Amino acid sequence: MSYVDEVLERVREKNASEPEFLQAVTEVLNSLRPVIDANEEVYRREALLERLCEPDRQFKFRVPWVDDKGQVQVNTGYRVQFNNSIGPYKGGLRLHPSVNIGIIKFLGFEQIFKNSLTGLPIGGGKGGSDFDPKGKSDREVMAFCQSFMTELCKYIGADTDVPAGDIGTGAREIGYMFGQYKKIRGLYEGVLTGKGLSYGGSLARTEATGYGLLYLTEEMLKCNGHDIKGKTVCVSGSGNVAIYATQKAQQLGAKVVTVSDSTGWVYDPEGIDVALLKEVKEVKRARLTEYAAARPSAEYHEGRGVWSIKCDVALPCATQNELLLDDAKQLVANGCIAVAEGANMPTTLEATEYLQKNNVLFAPGKAANAGGVATSALEMSQNSERLSWTFEEVDAKLQNIMVNIFHNLDDAAKRYNMEGDYVAGANIAGFEKVADAMLAQGVC
Ligand SMILES: NC(=O)C1=CN([C@@H]2O[C@H](COP(=O)(O)OP(=O)(O)OC[C@H]3O[C@@H](n4cnc5c(N)ncnc54)[C@H](O)[C@@H]3O)[C@@H](O)[C@H]2O)C=CC1
Numbered sequence: 001m002s003y004v005d006e007v008l009e010r011v012r013e014k015n016a017s018e019p020e021f022l023q024a025v026t027e028v029l030n031s032l033r034p035v036i037d038a039n040e041e042v043y044r045r046e047a048l049l050e051r052l053c054e055p056d057r058q059f060k061f062r063v064p065w066v067d068d069k070g071q072v073q074v075n076t077g078y079r080v081q082f083n084n085s086i087g088p089y090k091g092g093l094r095l096h097p098s099v100n101i102g103i104i105k106f107l108g109f110e111q112i113f114k115n116s117l118t119g120l121p122i123g124g125g126k127g128g129s130d131f132d133p134k135g136k137s138d139r140e141v142m143a144f145c146q147s148f149m150t151e152l153c154k155y156i157g158a159d160t161d162v163p164a165g166d167i168g169t170g171a172r173e174i175g176y177m178f179g180q181y182k183k184i185r186g187l188y189e190g191v192l193t194g195k196g197l198s199y200g201g202s203l204a205r206t207e208a209t210g211y212g213l214l215y216l217t218e219e220m221l222k223c224n225g226h227d228i229k230g231k232t233v234c235v236s237g238s239g240n241v242a243i244y245a246t247q248k249a250q251q252l253g254a255k256v257v258t259v260s261d262s263t264g265w266v267y268d269p270e271g272i273d274v275a276l277l278k279e280v281k282e283v284k285r286a287r288l289t290e291y292a293a294a295r296p297s298a299e300y301h302e303g304r305g306v307w308s309i310k311c312d313v314a315l316p317c318a319t320q321n322e323l324l325l326d327d328a329k330q331l332v333a334n335g336c337i338a339v340a341e342g343a344n345m346p347t348t349l350e351a352t353e354y355l356q357k358n359n360v361l362f363a364p365g366k367a368a369n370a371g372g373v374a375t376s377a378l379e380m381s382q383n384s385e386r387l388s389w390t391f392e393e394v395d396a397k398l399q400n401i402m403v404n405i406f407h408n409l410d411d412a413a414k415r416y417n418m419e420g421d422y423v424a425g426a427n428i429a430g431f432e433k434v435a436d437a438m439l440a441q442g443v444c
């Protein structure tokens with residue numbers, strides 16, 4: 001049995017109740033086969049893959065807090081410190097009722113390769129809680145965040161582990177967590193990214209994941225003889241990533257015609273009105289029904305359906321496993337030429353394979369959405385040097401990083417005779433640096 005198959009079997013046995021983690025490991029290890037085969041003796045002796053698939057450590061803790069009625073509520077908090085061979089653990093905090101250890105492990109595992117692809121010195125980690133900020137008052141969100149940080153602050157620090165936002169964690173939550181960290185630890189340091197601009201945040205971090213997604217998509221299209229200008233784009237989600245992906249796509253001359261949330265979706269053939277979307281989602285924290293009510297050209301539909309709309313480019317920006325095989329078939333039938341993942345692992349393995357087999361350009365999330373964490377690393381640099389850069393400086397660095405990521409994964413795929421397979425290219429390019437660092441640092 002090959003080394004990859006042996007490790008996959010062991011990982012499946014050990015993590016049988018964590019389907020998302022198994023999905024992520026299976027995708028990565030399968031596409032690394034040519035690299036592993038070429039170095040099998042050393043990797044096997046050093047148990048490199050076993051070490052890569054086992055987090056350095058994981059924390060699970062109780063998060064008690066008091067709601068507005070005086071009732072004590074209890075949630076579960078997690079932080080998985082997956083791999084710090086190339087830098088301090090770095091990765092977001094997800095606040096969503098679906099959060100469990102398997103989801104945090106899949107996200108932390110993906111983060112190792114994504115962070116490596118940025119070219120910046122950051123390792124992989126992820127955390128979160130099953131707390132749902134939706135429908136909670138600001139006071140309740142603050143109470144939760146303070147309690148969450150009261151425990152988390154024991155394990156993190158500007159040079160050890162630097163969390164950030166993810167689903168359900170935006171500037172408000174990061175602010176409350178930063179305040180609590182500072183109060184308990186007595187340190188004013190860059191322990192979190194995505195901070196507000198008045199206390200150490202970076203310009204362009206809010207926009208970075210969505211903008212970065214478009215910079216990479218634009219480069220991928222250009223290198224394959226297409227222009228983003230004039231293209232019709234379907235976006236899913238309507239959170240941080242979706243909003244700024246939509247904004248940048250429209251700035252680049254494309255037309256975005258859909259967005260969605262967990263209850264429904266909007267089709268707006270005249271193009272999504274970003275100012276209205278921001279008002280509904282960022283200011284009012286309301287449902288998309290409010291967008292449709294205020295926009296005569298928009299249709300609102302319950303449930304899922306974004307991928308049924310004809311488009312040239314699809315940008316899944318909501319959550320994992322939201323683009324299924326049937327969606328992929330529909331996209332291909334409608335003439336879609338490119339899919340770039342704004343979310344983490346939004347496309348199932350079967351859907352990805354189908355898209356690739358049908359010559360749809362496919363940019364995986366660990367490359368396409370790396371602009372967020374890359375800009376977080378730029379925020380860490382600014383915090384360390386006690387300076388802040390202009391929006392234009394950060395945006396230019398982001399653009400450069402995203403274009404480089406595309407070329408690195410394109411080159412990696414070509415080196416292993418898999419030209420055009422950007423999934424394999426991203427995994428290989430991300431893996432090589434981490435593997436070198438792990439081997440150089442000995443058995444640890
Ligand atoms: N915020 C960031 O900088 C980064 C985020 N990501 C990923 O992008 C994705 C979106 O994250 P954000 O925009 O930050 O979160 P967000 O909390 O701002 O927005 C999440 C969006 O997804 C939708 N959503 C959540 N669960 C859903 C479901 N089950 N079905 C349909 N829609 C659902 C929500 O309604 C919302 O529109 C996630 O996969 C996240 O891990 C990846 C890289 C960086």
Ligand SMILES: O=C(O)CCC(=O)C(=O)O
Binds near residue numbers: 163369376
């Ligand atoms: O900005 C960060 O540190 C993390 C962003 C994130 O969670 C992600 O890339 O999925």
